[in-house]
Amino acid sequence: MQDIKEHMEVIGADGVHVGTVDQVEGNRIKLTKKDSGEGSHKGHHHFIDKSLVAEVEGDQVRLSAIGAVAVTMEQEQ
Numbered sequence: 001m002q003d004i005k006e007h008m009e010v011i012g013a014d015g016v017h018v019g020t021v022d023q024v025e026g027n028r029i030k031l032t033k034k035d036s037g038e039g040s041h042k043g044h045h046h047f048i049d050k051s052l053v054a055e056v057e058g059d060q061v062r063l064s065a066i067g068a069v070a071v072t073m074e075q076e077q
Helices: 067-072
Strands: 009-011 017-025 028-031 046-049 053-057 060-063
Touching: 017 046, 017 067
Parallel strands: 009 060
Antiparallel strands: 009 017, 017 028, 028 046, 053 060
16 A cells, blocks of 8 residues: 555556545545546545555556446445
């Protein structure tokens, strides 16, 4: 988690954009609000648990789940 920095792109195992890192809070990655989605999801932060992180390479955080599945595992706040 120490390698994850602000503004890094978070992608699924399939290369699909999931979000952008706002910051790391404990064992979770806080995504920027601009990646929060539409409707009731819009305008608040989503979080991804560190257990979904497969690797950090360059300016990307790659998850172990494909993008569509990773989005369903996000936590809202």
